Amino acid sequence: MSDEKKDILPGAMANVGPRKSKSTILVAAASVWLSITVFLLWARTSQIIIQDALGIFTASSDEICPQLAPLVPSTNAEIWEQVGQVYGTEEFKNKAIDWLGGAVRVPTESFDKMEPVGVDPRWDAFIPFHEYLHKAYPLIHSTLELTKVNTHGLLYHWKGSDSSLKPLLLAAHQDVVPVDPRTVNEWEYPPYSGHFDGENLWGRGSVDDKSGLIGILSAIETLLQKDFTPRRSVVLSFGFDEEASGVYGAQQLSKALLAKFGENSFAMIVDEGGGYSTNAGAVIAVPAIAEKGYLDVRIEVASPGGHSSVPPEHTSIGMLASLLVLLESHPYEAHLERNTPVYGLIQCVGAHSPELPGSIRRAIKRSLHSDKALRDVEKEFFQNPMFKSFAGTSQAIDLIQGGVKSNALPEQAWAVVNHRIATQSSVGAVKSRDTAMLSHLASQFNLSYSAFGELVHGHSGPAYGNLTLSDAWGTALEPAPVTPTVKDAAPFRLLSGTIKAAYNSHRDLKDEDEVKIAPGIMSGNTDTRYYWKLTKHIFRYGHWRMETTKLPGIHTVNEFIVVDSFVEMIRFYATLILNADESDTI
Numbered sequence: 327m328s329d330e331k332k333d334i335l336p337g338a339m340a341n342v343g344p345r346k347s348k349s350t351i352l353v354a355a356a357s358v359w360l361s362i363t364v365f366l367l368w369a370r371t372s373q374i375i376i377q378d379a380l381g382i383f384t385a386s387s388d389e390i391c392p393q394l395a396p397l398v399p400s401t402n403a404e405i406w407e408q409v410g411q412v413y414g415t416e417e418f419k420n421k422a423i424d425w426l427g428g429a430v431r432v433p434t435e436s437f438d439k440m441e442p443v444g445v446d447p448r449w450d451a452f453i454p455f456h457e458y459l460h461k462a463y464p465l466i467h468s469t470l471e472l473t474k475v476n477t478h479g480l481l482y483h484w485k486g487s488d489s490s491l492k493p494l495l496l497a498a499h500q501d502v503v504p505v506d507p508r509t510v511n512e513w514e515y516p517p518y519s520g521h522f523d524g525e526n527l528w529g530r531g532s533v534d535d536k537s538g539l540i541g542i543l544s545a546i547e548t549l550l551q552k553d554f555t556p557r558r559s560v561v562l563s564f565g566f567d568e569e570a571s572g573v574y575g576a577q578q579l580s581k582a583l584l585a586k587f588g589e590n591s592f593a594m595i596v597d598e599g600g601g602y603s604t605n606a607g608a609v610i611a612v613p614a615i616a617e618k619g620y621l622d623v624r625i626e627v628a629s630p631g632g633h634s635s636v637p638p639e640h641t642s643i644g645m646l647a648s649l650l651v652l653l654e655s656h657p658y659e660a661h662l663e664r665n666t667p668v669y670g671l672i673q674c675v676g677a678h679s680p681e682l683p684g685s686i687r688r689a690i691k692r693s694l695h696s697d698k699a700l701r702d703v704e705k706e707f708f709q710n711p712m713f714k715s716f717a718g719t720s721q722a723i724d725l726i727q728g729g730v731k732s733n734a735l736p737e738q739a740w741a742v743v744n745h746r747i748a749t750q751s752s753v754g755a756v757k758s759r760d761t762a763m764l765s766h767l768a769s770q771f772n773l774s775y776s777a778f779g780e781l782v783h784g785h786s787g788p789a790y791g792n793l794t795l796s797d798a799w800g801t802a803l804e805p806a807p808v809t810p811t812v813k814d815a816a817p818f819r820l821l822s823g824t825i826k827a828a829y830n831s832h833r834d835l836k837d838e839d840e841v842k843i844a845p846g847i848m849s850g851n852t853d854t855r856y857y858w859k860l861t862k863h864i865f866r867y868g869h870w871r872m873e874t875t876k877l878p879g880i881h882t883v884n885e886f887i888v889v890d891s892f893v894e895m896i897r898f899y900a901t902l903i904l905n906a907d908e909s910d911t912i
């Protein structure tokens with residue numbers, strides 16, 4: 327991070343840091359659902375006029391967000407029933423509370439800008455966590471092969487009997503967002519208490535993401551208790567710095583996975599992400615099939631210093647301010663396009679949310695073929711900023727600094743613009759757009775302009791100063807490849823059916839299509855950013871119940887999980903393992 331060395335006030339950077347994933351993964355996914363709910367509320371109470379008259383209805387209803395039947399294990403039916411019975415007992419619920427509570431009670435905080443493992447003593451927090459896992463899951467640790475990657479990354483291999491089958495990869499992260507000491511007394515129960523209040527289990531990590539990690543391990547431990555031996559290998563990959571961008575954990579794990587298994591070697595990956603919600607008149611599960619990209623652009627202006635009693639027309643700060651005003655007055659345009667994940671999501675909302683007004687539902691259907699209807703749908707949905715942000719690239723000026731003294735001309739001023747890149751765009755497109763946007767003003771200010779390592783334009787004569795654009799921390803990330811869905815993709819079908827089977831299994835629902843599956847989008851990033859080469863079939867989904875009445879405090883105070891919902895997560899992972907095990911199509 328050589329840029330920082332040039333900072334006039336380097337100390338001010340200490341608490342800024344690169345690329346916080348405070349963009350919270352889970353909140354991002356939950357917000358998909360929240361925003362649908364908000365949209366529905368809004369749509370119901372406003373006057374919506376969408377011209378219907380000209381739309382000719384050509385789409386058959388099964389073209390829109392097709393749903394598949396629940397997928398109940400068949401070869402593995404017996405073991406599935408056995409573990410299902412176990413999960414339904416009070417005894418198991420208490421066990422689940424112990425397992426998750428114990429994990430929450432070991433604080434495993436990760437911080438931005440940590441020194442490497444072996445140098446930064448804060449990584450030692452993971453040692454007692456591993457000891458805990460070892461004690462809590464004796465069968466896993468006597469059966470699965472465990473490799474520790476970069477000391478704290480956990481890579482478990484549960485070897486199947488048929489090595490021709492691509493393994494199933496289940497991912498989760500061990501680390502949690504630090505608890506701000508100033509907020510400890512705002513917690514209803516202490517943040518690392520793992521307290522069970524009779525309904526909910528409290529503490530940092532109870533959702534994000536110890537529920538996933540412990541959910542996976544608990545499912546496997548119970549399958550082992552019933553002597554299940556897999557045909558298809560199951561691999562577990564647990565990073566330890568997801569909340570600080572995953573460079574020591576998932577990035578190293580991905581190298582180990584590639585070395586051991588090779589490219590495209592996994593049938594599918596399931597990592598943390600969306601869940602399901604029971605709001606808006608339907609139960610809709612939102613496994614994320616896409617992640618937006620990421621770019622922090624640093625804009626730096628340098629110009630001659632001097633005493634401010636004889637000032638130039640524009641100082642570095644003044645010029646930077648003009649550049650920022652220009653950017654903000656030209657937001658990225660967002661359009662709803664067919665063949666994008668957000669369009670698929672809207673199709674599903676249209677098809678399966680009974681509370682959505684008929685006129686909107688009809689427009690959504692017609693938009694498959696009518697551009698006019700597509701624009702109408704865009705107009706309606708984009709009134710909700712969340713949908714708009716899923717569709718387009720966003721920009722937000724999040725940092726600014728410049729100047730040292732009120733009587734000295736600032737030699738340098740800089741700002742950082744955070745972009746979340748649309749799934750159909752790219753890092754390159756965003757760089758070009760920002761570069762072009764500021765070009766004219768750079769000339770007007772007589773600045774020599776270079777962007778991302780290239781000179782954009784110099785000056786025939788000497789320039790007054792410099793404008794430099796750069797990737798602020800070198801953390802640019804392309805949008806993730808979009809995971810294929812229904813028609814052509816067996817893994818998506820398997821996941822869909824599994825979600826439905828897990829949901830139905832303890833509700834006395836048999837073949838009923840109670841849960842609808844809507845492919846979602848993450849506006850934040852997960853550890854899967856490092857796993858693209860392992861498979862095309864990546865899902866960010868944890869089968870947790872996304873509450874909208876009471877927010878589960880993810881990344882803030884009062885994080886908690888409803889224990890019944892956690893037990894259902896365990897059912898989900900067990901069902902997924904058994905379905906994947908017997909599948910001949912993934």
Ligand SMILES: *[C@@H]1O[C@H](CO)[C@@H](O)[C@H](O)[C@H]1NC(C)=O
Binds near residue numbers: 629774790791
């Ligand atoms: C602009 O950049 C050039 C080349 O790096 C450098 O020589 C010059 O001093 C810079 N100007 C200012 C005002 O910082």
Ligand SMILES: *[C@@H]1O[C@H](CO)[C@@H](O)[C@H](O)[C@H]1NC(C)=O
Binds near residue numbers: 772787788789790791
């Ligand atoms: C640009 O700035 C330099 C240095 O102050 C000056 O010599 C030159 O005349 C300026 N050019 C224009 C076009 O303003």
Ligand SMILES: [Zn+2]
Binds near residue numbers: 351499534568598
């Ligand atoms: Zn997480």
